[in-house]
Structures are given as C-alpha cells and as structure tokens.
Amino acid sequence: MSLIQMSISAAVMIFVITAIRAISINRLPKKTFLALWGLVLARLLVPFTWPSPFSVYSLAKYSGAEQISGVPIANVLPVIPVTTAPAAVQNTAAVVGVTPKGWIWGVGLALCTLYFAIAYIRCRFEFMTSQPVENEFTVRWLAEHKCRRSVVIRQTSGITAPLTYGIFRPVILMPSETDWTDSKKLQYVLAHEYVHIRRFDGATKLLLTAALCIHWFNPLVWIMYTLANRDLELSCDERVVRMFGETMKSAYALTLIDMEEKKSGLTPLCNHFSKNAIEERIEAIMKIKKTTVCSMVIACAVVAGVGSTLATSAAAAGIPDDFIYIKEDIAVKFVPDPSIYAKYSSFGVTISNDGTSLLYKGQKIRLFNDAYSDETFYYDKNGTVNLLAVRSSAGEITGISAISEKEAQKYYDAFYADETNYSNPEPLENGKKYNMYYGAYGITFRADENALYYNGQKARLFVDETDGWYPAFWVDETGTADLTVVRDSTGQITGIKSISKEEAQNYLKNSEVDEQDIERRAEKRAQETAARYRKK
Known part of the structure; x- marks a missing residue:
C-alpha cells in the first residue's frame, strides 16, 4: 500500500472509532479503545494489509459483482512507456522522479520529528538533574511492586505533577514538593504510574509519535494522537480503581484533582498523572462499574468488527475462477x-x-x-x-x-x-536489433561508432512510438538527424521520416517524465480502453 492509501484507510478507522468512543466511553472497558487505537497504528505503520471477505472495501468494490462478471475487460491493463535512451537521459528522468509532493512530505516529516525530538531531549536534560528518593516509604513500595525492569523513583523541582519516562529503565518522577508522609495519596499516584510501566505505555507513545510524524498531513491522525493519549490515562485510572476497589473512586478522583499540573507543557513520550482532559478522567472514574460478561462480549465484538471491516482490504472471495489478480485487489478477465x-x-x-x-x-x-x-x-x-x-x-x-x-x-x-x-x-537495447527491425527502412547501426545512421546521416534522435510506448528510443548528441518511425493504422512499419527540432525536443522532454506521470498516463489509457469495451 502507498502512504496515501494507508493514511486514507486509517482516517476512515479514526472517524469510526471516534464516533464509537463518544457513544460508549463510559460503557465499555477502557482497554477496548486501546485495542482499537492499536488497529489504527497498525494501519498507519504497516505498509501491507490482510484481505477479508467482511472488509467494507470488499463490499464497496464488489457490490456490483454483475458488472465485473458481465462486462468483458480485455487488454485494459496500462501499457507504460519506457525508453532505451542512453544512461545520461535515464538518470535525468530518475532525478525528475522526485516530485514536489515528496519534498513537501519529507520537509513536514523532518520538522515534526525535530520538534518532538527537541522537546524530549530538553525534558530528559531536565530530568537528569533529578535526585533519587530513598526513604522508608519508597523502599517498601518498590519491594512490594517487583518488575523485571529496574524501576527507580526520583524527584525534581522541574515538574508539578508525577510522570513516568523510559522504556527499558523506567523512572517514576515526582515533584520535589511531594508529601512523602501522605502514604494513602502516594499509593494511588505510584500505582497509576506502575500500571503505565507494566503496560509499556512509553513504547506505545513512541509509536503514536512516529505515526503522527509520518502522517503529519492527515488532521485525523492528530485527533487520534490526542484521544489515544487520553485513553492511556483512562485505562490506567480504571486499572487503579480495580486494584483498590470501587469504594475509593472519590478519594482517587480527589487525588487526581489535587495532583493536577498548575502549568501545561509538552513532555512527549512521558506518561502523566496530570490534567490531560481532567474533566473526562474524573467523570470516567466516577462511572467505573464492575465489568460484566455482557460488556466484555460487546467490547470483543466491537474490536473484531472494526478490525475485520476497516483494518483489512478487499478479499479475493467471490471472484470467478477465470478472473486473475494483478496489483493488490484488481481483478481482470x-x-x-x-x-x-x-x-x-x-x-x-x-x-x-x-x-x-x-x-x-x-x-x-x-x-x-x-x-x-x-x-x-x-x-x-x-x-x-x-x-x-x-x-x-x-x-x-x-x-x-x-x-x-x-x-x-x-x-x-x-x-x-x-x-x-x-x-x-x-525492448531494443543494442544495435543488432535496430538493424533487424529497421534495417529494411534505411537504418544502420555501426558498432565501431556506437551510432545509428539513416541513409548515411548520423542520427541525433531516433524514436519508435506506438500508442504511448516506445519499442525504440535513441539519443546521440553528436548526430544531426532527428527521426521517427512511421506506422500504418494496423501498427505495421511503413517507413522512416525526419522531424523538426521542436518535435525532437518534445520527445526528449517526454523521455524525462517522472514515475507519477507515467502512472497517470497508464491509468488514463486503461480507463479509456475499459470504456471502449463497455460500449460494445
């Protein structure tokens, strides 16, 4: 899949998931939405897809199955024009292939990546000034919360609310004003950060940031980035409530309000116990209920439904046996x-x-x-x-x-x-073939000069063009004659003719066409041919 295809497909998923989230954010387990955002990440970052008979793209493409089986499609595939010009001409075409759109995307990617990288590096430098916390409470808490990775608790004056950073060596960073005697509040705060660590939410944030940088041009990806970060916090809140019991929801919500950051700032790739949509988090905490079998079944059905219908591509199922597949989901007969x-x-x-x-x-x-x-x-x-x-x-x-x-x-x-x-x-690549195909019409290839001649005159440009493709294309700046092959309506060669300097220049410009233009011309030709057959 191309980058644009990936982005459009993900945009459809984001739109649907956002709608589902608005309706059921407090009705389904919060992990449901993390699973849904995971599907979107896969679509944004993985350049291939899996076919499914339940895909909406299958329905969209084959809802008119009678059209596919009823309309004869013969020889409608694009014929791409190519040249056998010298390497200098081909290299020029390769350079021209770097499109303005590609440059714009590359600049956007670089700027977005640079922004997040600078913000993170600045935060890390600030975090490096933090001091380890080794008091009776933290020692006991770390002993009670074992983890395969080494977890460290530190504190700094540079923040006003707890956060977690690091993937392989996670650090729980606390404000320097933390009251280490308030063990009840600290239990809630550290439990929240511990859930982030256990779930590798730091890695999830890294993937979200990568997807945002790659698809910076898609506004729906920015929406996904915001909502997915919120849902990481909501899921951790839900887990903490499950750990301590629903009776402590009010106390936990009050702790959340008390620990709200007094100032906001970007600390990418870090997990916050902060005012990330604080009202939504408090409302979600107060509405947490015991997970039922029914809610779990609905959650699984939602994830499976979105995954099978929106995260997949059109399937081969239902295509007659005498049809063949070419690129991705295109079938022809x-x-x-x-x-x-x-x-x-x-x-x-x-x-x-x-x-x-x-x-x-x-x-x-x-x-x-x-x-x-x-x-x-x-x-x-x-x-x-x-x-x-x-x-x-x-x-x-x-x-x-x-x-x-x-x-x-x-x-x-x-x-x-x-x-x-x-x-x-x-296609013609050497002199022998020129002699074989065009020798009867006055063309001669001289191997000792690596040159083409026509009736004794050295060829500067020799072109054989038929319906948009080039069996032969020769360029020699030391030559003087500009020539093209003449064919009749059946495609048979009838002779060789000279062309003007202006016509020759147009051929040279066309030989430097970029890849996207080639694809556009090929697609146009395919559509025109298909339309011709539909009229029959």
Whole structure:
C-alpha cells in the first residue's frame, strides 16, 4: 500500500472509532479503545494489509459483482512507456522522479520529528538533574511492586505533577514538593504510574509519535494522537480503581484533582498523572462499574468488527475462477477482441464460439503475445498452450511459435511489471536489433561508432512510438538527424521520416517524465480502453 492509501484507510478507522468512543466511553472497558487505537497504528505503520471477505472495501468494490462478471475487460491493463535512451537521459528522468509532493512530505516529516525530538531531549536534560528518593516509604513500595525492569523513583523541582519516562529503565518522577508522609495519596499516584510501566505505555507513545510524524498531513491522525493519549490515562485510572476497589473512586478522583499540573507543557513520550482532559478522567472514574460478561462480549465484538471491516482490504472471495489478480485487489478477465486477433486466424489462432477464450488448433491458449502489437496480449490461467507471434524483419506475421512455461512466465511478469514495456519484455537495447527491425527502412547501426545512421546521416534522435510506448528510443548528441518511425493504422512499419527540432525536443522532454506521470498516463489509457469495451 502507498502512504496515501494507508493514511486514507486509517482516517476512515479514526472517524469510526471516534464516533464509537463518544457513544460508549463510559460503557465499555477502557482497554477496548486501546485495542482499537492499536488497529489504527497498525494501519498507519504497516505498509501491507490482510484481505477479508467482511472488509467494507470488499463490499464497496464488489457490490456490483454483475458488472465485473458481465462486462468483458480485455487488454485494459496500462501499457507504460519506457525508453532505451542512453544512461545520461535515464538518470535525468530518475532525478525528475522526485516530485514536489515528496519534498513537501519529507520537509513536514523532518520538522515534526525535530520538534518532538527537541522537546524530549530538553525534558530528559531536565530530568537528569533529578535526585533519587530513598526513604522508608519508597523502599517498601518498590519491594512490594517487583518488575523485571529496574524501576527507580526520583524527584525534581522541574515538574508539578508525577510522570513516568523510559522504556527499558523506567523512572517514576515526582515533584520535589511531594508529601512523602501522605502514604494513602502516594499509593494511588505510584500505582497509576506502575500500571503505565507494566503496560509499556512509553513504547506505545513512541509509536503514536512516529505515526503522527509520518502522517503529519492527515488532521485525523492528530485527533487520534490526542484521544489515544487520553485513553492511556483512562485505562490506567480504571486499572487503579480495580486494584483498590470501587469504594475509593472519590478519594482517587480527589487525588487526581489535587495532583493536577498548575502549568501545561509538552513532555512527549512521558506518561502523566496530570490534567490531560481532567474533566473526562474524573467523570470516567466516577462511572467505573464492575465489568460484566455482557460488556466484555460487546467490547470483543466491537474490536473484531472494526478490525475485520476497516483494518483489512478487499478479499479475493467471490471472484470467478477465470478472473486473475494483478496489483493488490484488481481483478481482470481477458476476453479476446475479434478485431485484434483476426490477423492471426490464418495461422491457427481462433476465438471460441462463446467469445470468451482464445484457441490454437482447438486447444485453449494460456498465454499469447505479439511483441509488435501492444494490444495483443492474452492470458487465461486455465489454458494449456503458450504462444508467441513470429514476424519477419519487415514486421510481417510469418507464423505462431510455442514457448515454454518459463518463457511464458517472463512475458507474464513483464506485462504486469512496473516501468516495463508490457507487450515487449525485451525492448531494443543494442544495435543488432535496430538493424533487424529497421534495417529494411534505411537504418544502420555501426558498432565501431556506437551510432545509428539513416541513409548515411548520423542520427541525433531516433524514436519508435506506438500508442504511448516506445519499442525504440535513441539519443546521440553528436548526430544531426532527428527521426521517427512511421506506422500504418494496423501498427505495421511503413517507413522512416525526419522531424523538426521542436518535435525532437518534445520527445526528449517526454523521455524525462517522472514515475507519477507515467502512472497517470497508464491509468488514463486503461480507463479509456475499459470504456471502449463497455460500449460494445
């Protein structure tokens, strides 16, 4: 999945979870919302997804299943234009591939990361001035609350409310004004921070911050960051109440109010016992009730429902067996067009009576390709023979040749590969091929000069363009002639012609098209072809 796809998918989840949270924040266990935010984090940080028949994207994509099975889609996959220009031209295109949007995102990522990093480093420097607390109460408390990681209690004048920081060496940091004789209040405060430590909430905050920096452009991710931090506190509050009993809810709420920070400040990656939505926390504490089987079942159902419908992608289930998958969740079926395959009929290639299959001497064709025609590519996984059209050096069809499964796989991979000429997996790359394909029309490759000549004139630019893709593209700044291949309406070569300097310059500019533009052009062509078939 692309970054934008991940962000949009997560935005839908955040919107739904925010609505669920508003309705049921005091009705479901608080861990429910932590699990839901965990699903969102996975969608924001993991660049792949899991297919599910219950996914809303399955419903959205295949709600019109009759359209997929009823509309023949033949040869609608994009044909990406490529060049075989010298390395200098290709390197220029690679540089152009860095889009303005990519730069903007990178700058935003750097600034957001820098902001959080500076804030955290400043806090850590301040925390380093703190002093360890070793009194009778803290010694006893640490002895009673064992943890596999070494927990330390320290205090500093730089804060006014308790907090926890550190993942592998957690520290509970207390204000220097803490009354160490008020053991009851301290039990509540330290229990809250201890729950943060046991749950690795510091690591959770780190992941939330990473997701925010990566998807800084998505306002819903900022909402998630705020609400998820609140829910970490609410879940810890709920756990503390469970530990001490519901009868102490009022005392715990009063402690929360008493320990509220008098001033606010950003201390990222730290867990606060502070005024993080203080009113919401107090209300939630007072409404905590005993967890029932019913509430647990509902909580599990909510998490499972959101996970299976929103955190997954469209599933393959329900697609007819004769459809094949290409990229991610796109399925197509090749239906042979009589106008395209009629020229091969004299060589034994025909279309079945029902018009859905391509045959060769009565056998079902698995793969058929013609390197000279970008419209001629057919694939049926239920077929048995793999074939290639054979042409003469003049480009005329001379026969049909059977190819091995290994060779067929190369053509199949080339057809679906990114930034590859789909119809011809071996575009012209050396002089011999230029002589073979264009020699009859006056083109000569001289190996000793590594140059192309046309009727004795050295070529500066030589282009063979057919319907948006380039079987040949040659650039030599030492040349003088700018040339293109002339083809008729059937795609057959009829000659070579000279072009103006302006036309040549346009070709050079087009050779430096970036990847996103290539994808846009390919998608447009795919849509136009699909529309043409729908009209039939």
